[in-house]
Amino acid sequence: MHDETTTRSESSLVRALGVWGLAASIVNVTIGGGIFRLPASAASQLGGAAPLAYLVCAVAMGLIVLCFAQAGSRVALTGGPYAYVEVAFGPLPGFLAGVLLWVVGTFALAAVSTIFADSLGALIPALGGSAARVVVLLVIFAALAAVNVRGVKQGTTLNSVATVAKLLPLVLLLVVGAFAIRAPNLAWEGAPAAGDLARSSIVLIFAFAGIESALVPSGEVKNVARTIPRAIGLAMVTITTMYIGLHLVAQGVLGAALAKSGTPLADAAAVALGPWGRTLILVGAVVSMFGYVSGMTLAVPRALFALGRDGFLPRRLAAVHPRFHTPHVAIVVQSVIVLALAISGTFEQLAILANLSTLLLYAACALAAWELRRRNVQAGGIPFRVPAAGLVPFLALAVIAWLLTSIKRDEWMVVGGVIVVAVVIFYATAGARGARTAG
Structure with missing residues (x-):
């Protein structure tokens, strides 16, 4: 519950994040390890029609980010979706949103870890076997x-290097690979079945998720009503364009x-750029995913x-370590x-579980x-407005519901x-928590 103490705590935060800074944060968090593997997953399910799944995800995320923009411009508290849901519906729904946020991070981290191990095995063949993968x-x-037990500073050092190592090889492949495309490879026969498209999209949306993490520091965003919507729009256009372009190249x-x-992507780079191109992409993927895994290993335990x-x-x-002052x-x-999870599951299994949690969130x-719009909750300034603002959340819910039709019973x-x-x-903990608060 957000009380006077929470309000004072939030007011002490420095609101320094602007449009470009927040947009860059969203792009950095969103473009992770998934894009290095997902073009193959989409192609295996839909063949040449796989780009349709990217468009479905883009439309779905377009509606969803409009909801985030509306909620984010009305709630200036740190916590992102957790804060939005708690302010709108109260402590229990807010707590469940927080749990889902932890579940998303846990499954996503495990999923990317499997791709990291596979990419490292492709880069160093001696590490490619199943036993070596576990090791x-x-x-x-x-x-x-x-590293993370020893301190926050050590745990965050790799992030800047990982961002450059991730984006530069992808941009190079996108530009040079476009000249190596063979038009017949882009042909496809007929439209895919709706069920197949939904199942492919539920896997692919893994590569589009990330806004929920990037918006957690909403309490440090200046002029939220203006900054959050513009940053989300700028970031999503960038991400969608890059993803569709990379898939078409591959x-x-x-x-x-x-x-x-x-x-x-590494195999496509080998054809378009030669062996050095494959190595470049693999190195970029390994560094990128190592940075992601490192960053998430720093962030996700804070939820526990x-x-x-x-x-x-x-x-x-x-518990806090007496020497290093970290939640060891x-x-x-x-x-x-x-x-x-990473040892026992495959990327596709873990990605789907992460995506199911993400879509519920x-x-x-x-x-x-x-609900925030209905109650006219405001964080200061004019809230973000879109045409048919009352309809957009229900359109988003309809798309989410359609995507969830592809989820299997064991996943549910x-x-x-x-x-x-x-x-x-x-x-079960309500009594103890209440007594502690009263004390």
Whole structure:
């Protein structure tokens, strides 16, 4: 619940993030490891018609980001979607949104870790076997957990380098690869079935997610009513253009071979640029994903720390290292959870679970946008307005519902089970949390 203490805490934050800074943050968080693998997944499901799935995701995200823009321009509190939902509907829905945010981060981190291991194996063949893959994951998470336990500064050093290493090779492939496209490889016969398109889109939307994380520091954004909508729009146009362009290059260069590729962009670079191009993309992918995994290993455990601190989970999770002053127990527990998921699951399985959680979170934010507008909640300044603002959240919900029709029963059971457990925890700890607050 946002009380007077929360308000004072928020007012002490420096509002320094502008349009370009926030847009760059969204692009950096969104363009992660997924794009290095997803063109193959989309092609295997839809063949030459795969670009349609990108367009579906772009339309879906366009509606969703309008909801984020509306909600973000009305709520200036730190927490992003968690704050939007809590302000709109109260503590329990807000808590569930926070749990979903943690679930998204956990599954997404595990999914990207699998691509990281595969890319490293492609770059260094000796690390390409299944046993070596497990060892790589063990070493990486042990090392990153140790680094992040030692301090926040050490855990964030790689981010700037990773951003440059990620974007420059992709831009190079996009520009040079366009000249190596063979037109027949882009041809496709007939329109895909709606169910196949939905299933492909539910996987592909993994590459478009990230806004929910980039908007968490809303309490540090200046002029939220103007900055958040413009930054989201600028970032989404950039991301969508790059994704569609990269897929068309990969499909146009590799043709039918794209669907079977474990490293599609690297393989396309090998054809368009030669062996050095493949190496460049693989190195960029490895550095990029290592930066992502490192950054998420820094960020995601803080959710467990907060849940322990606030009395929802054992207080041991809120322990702070006496020397390094970091949430070392939460970091270790989170790393073990993600490691287990990465070893036992495939990228597609983990990405779908992350996307299911993401879409449920997006649906909650769409409803929150409608409710905040209905109650005329304002954060200062004129809230962001779009044509048919009352209709947009329900259009977003309709698209989300269609995408969710492709989710299988066992996938629903995993995420549904997490939500049920979260509800039980919320009510089971209510007495203890209330007594602690009163004390």
